[in-house]
Amino acid sequence: MQGGNDNCEGQIRALMFECARLVDHQRFREWLDLFTDDGSYSAITYENNQENGLYLFKDDGKESLKERVTFLMGFWQVGRGKTLHTLSNISITPLQDDEATASSYFVIYRTGDDGVTRFHACGEYEDHLVRQECRWLFKRRKAIVDNGVLPSHFTDLI
Amino acid sequence: MTEEQLPHLGLDMTRVIDRRVYTDPLIYKTEMTQIFARTWQFVAHESELQGPGDYISATIGEQPIILCKNRDGALNAFYNACTHRGAVLTTKRKGNCGAAFRCMYHGWTFDQEGRCIGVPYPDAYGQGFTRDVYDIPSIRVETFAGLVFVSLDGEAAPLEEYMGEAGPYVREVVEGTESLGRVRWAYDGNWKSWHENFADNYHPEFTHPVVGTGYRGIEVQGNNYWLDEGHGMLRFPPQRDPQRIVAAMRETSGLENNISDNPLWQRPPFDVDFKQDHRIITVFPNMDLQFMTGGMMNIIQVLRPQAVNRTVVELLALGTKGESGTAREWRLERTLDSQASSGKVSGDDNEAVVRCQMGFAASAVPWSNMSRGQGSGNVGEKRDEYSMRSFYNAWRRYMGEHAL
Numbered sequence: 212m213q214g215g216n217d218n219c220e221g222q223i224r225a226l227m228f229e230c231a232r233l234v235d236h237q238r239f240r241e242w243l244d245l246f247t248d249d250g251s252y253s254a255i256t257y258e259n260n261q262e263n264g265l266y267l268f269k270d271d272g273k274e275s276l277k278e279r280v281t282f283l284m285g286f287w288q289v290g291r292g293k294t295l296h297t298l299s300n301i302s303i304t305p306l307q308d309d310e311a312t313a314s315s316y317f318v319i320y321r322t323g324d325d326g327v328t329r330f331h332a333c334g335e336y337e338d339h340l341v342r343q344e345c346r347w348l349f350k351r352r353k354a355i356v357d358n359g360v361l362p363s364h365f366t367d368l369i
Numbered sequence: 370m371t372e373e374q375l376p377h378l379g380l381d382m383t384r385v386i387d388r389r390v391y392t393d394p395l396i397y398k399t400e401m402t403q404i405f406a407r408t409w410q411f412v413a414h415e416s417e418l419q420g421p422g423d424y425i426s427a428t429i430g431e432q433p434i435i436l437c438k439n440r441d442g443a444l445n446a447f448y449n450a451c452t453h454r455g456a457v458l459t460t461k462r463k464g465n466c467g468a469a470f471r472c473m474y475h476g477w478t479f480d481q482e483g484r485c486i487g488v489p490y491p492d493a494y495g496q497g498f499t500r501d502v503y504d505i506p507s508i509r510v511e512t513f514a515g516l517v518f519v520s521l522d523g524e525a526a527p528l529e530e531y532m533g534e535a536g537p538y539v540r541e542v543v544e545g546t547e548s549l550g551r552v553r554w555a556y557d558g559n560w561k562s563w564h565e566n567f568a569d570n571y572h573p574e575f576t577h578p579v580v581g582t583g584y585r586g587i588e589v590q591g592n593n594y595w596l597d598e599g600h601g602m603l604r605f606p607p608q609r610d611p612q613r614i615v616a617a618m619r620e621t622s623g624l625e626n627n628i629s630d631n632p633l634w635q636r637p638p639f640d641v642d643f644k645q646d647h648r649i650i651t652v653f654p655n656m657d658l659q660f661m662t663g664g665m666m667n668i669i670q671v672l673r674p675q676a677v678n679r680t681v682v683e684l685l686a687l688g689t690k691g692e693s694g695t696a697r698e699w700r701l702e703r704t705l706d707s708q709a710s711s712g713k714v715s716g717d718d719n720e721a722v723v724r725c726q727m728g729f730a731a732s733a734v735p736w737s738n739m740s741r742g743q744g745s746g747n748v749g750e751k752r753d754e755y756s757m758r759s760f761y762n763a764w765r766r767y768m769g770e771h772a773l
Contacts, residue, residue, distance in 0.1 A: 240624075254711065256552055264701045265551075265552070265701050267552065269703070269706075271702075272630060274628070275631050275632060275633050281621050281626070284621060285578065285621045285622070286617075288717045360554060361555075361709065361711065363554055363557065365554065365710040
């Protein structure tokens with residue numbers, strides 16, 4: 212990796228933390244900018260990821276991602292809960308100078324309209340990252356959700 | 370409460386629902402015995418059980434059961450409870466038991482039909498001990514168009530008869546399908562609220578902005594059917610007008626959308642008859658099917674009550690047997706986009722049923738109105754509520770003296 216592995220890994224970690232921060236602060240338009248134009252964002256349960264590949268959703272390309280953002284900005288009536296994402300066990304594998312894969316664990320808490328904060332979901336991200344114009348972006352982010360029974364409010368970004 | 374207390378509503382008890390049916394733990398307990406134990410309950414699509422020993426476990430009402438394929442290919446159901454001390458034989462939702470289930474507690478074993486075939490150290494039980502007394506009671510299993518149902522009550526009518534008027538409509542859309550997989554979610558609400566939501570086409574234009582703003586000014590025709598035996602159906606023509614929806618999305622977010630670059634709006638890589646109706650079928654008491662325009666999106670949902678105010682929805686996605694790899698990939702990636710608690714449509718449905726359960730606590734507001742569609746007959750326009758009244762007609766019959 213140009214610029215040294217440590218530097219690149221640090222930038223990729225920063226991207227992953229920035230993504231969590233934007234999601235938790237509901238800055239959805241800025242979240243969009245973390246993906247390449249052909250970027251993909253998807254979610255699948257652990258069970259289906261192991262077995263059949265039935266996705267909860269799979270947004271391929273900026274237009275699909277924009278549609279999700281539109282739903283988050285009012286096309287859903289579901290109240291947007293305040294979420295808190297915590298990331299751990301981040302592992303980054305360089306592929307080429309401007310390309311890497313990463314995996315990480317996530318735990319999400321959600322505070323509902325009732326003000327009660329509950330455990331929401333946990334799982335693992337599988338990321339494919341590329342560097343474009345000196346900036347690392349998600350080319351693919353797949354959230355593999357451990358929950359075998361999902362929460363009823365599950366429209367927030369994972 | 371009685372009918373005499375209703376005149377101020379101008380309705381009778383066939384058109385209003387006492388909200389205690391959603392909140393009273395005793396009514397809930399009675400539903401488990403009077404309805405869930407006496408009706409046909411969907412457990413699996415037969416494609417989910419491929420080989421000998423494959424099983425799916427489920428809870429019917431509050432009773433744990435196992436559906437298992439034996440070495441002859443027959444499906445058998447029996448209670449998921451060791452006859453020795455009661456431990457469930459499996460805690461997994463599905464798997465393969467091999468030749469037998471072995472209880473993890475004292476090692477008693479049961480074959481693929483629930484027969485007791487092994488008891489460790491049996492001599493200590495004395496000479497009168499016989500294993501077959503400890504066979505697990507079997508449960509009736511019948512299959513309809515590839516859908517496998519069980520009935521705990523040996524007295525239930527045959528499944529074909531039970532499906533009644535819903536049968537031909539279900540068969541038409543389900544035959545030739547196979548399972549793509551399942552997802553589950555839980556909501557804080559009574560099981561009937563989700564079932565009613567399926568039978569309700571009054572709500573979409575208000576609950577779902579994608580429908581309300583996307584189709585503003587357009588009156589999509591449709592019908593709501595009372596089908597006998599407590600079933601119901603909604604039918605309406607395909608609703609697919611991407612340009613209007615994109616315009617509504619732009620209005621909401623200010624983001625420019627280009628649907629030609631959005632795979633979600635591309636035609637699927639298989640033949641779709643865009644003239645075929647969108648069909649939603651509710652099967653009494655807790656099964657819902659949705660078949661969208663020419664089979665683009667096919668799902669079954671079954672409600673597994675956990676408590677009077679807690680329900681798990683199990684969704685089974687369906688594909689077409691023998692379809693191409695690209696068609697299957699499309700379905701796996703797109704089928705749930707609008708469905709489940711993460712879905713672009715169902716997300717709001719979850720919100721609605723949770724809010725209803727919260728509101729049911731207001732005891733001074735004791736009734737829910739389900740009287741839309743005052744015409745005679747069993748079919749109304751799409752916002753009518755014939756299908757809900759069909760459900761409660763059957764609900765009262767099953768509940769008998771326990772009904773409100």
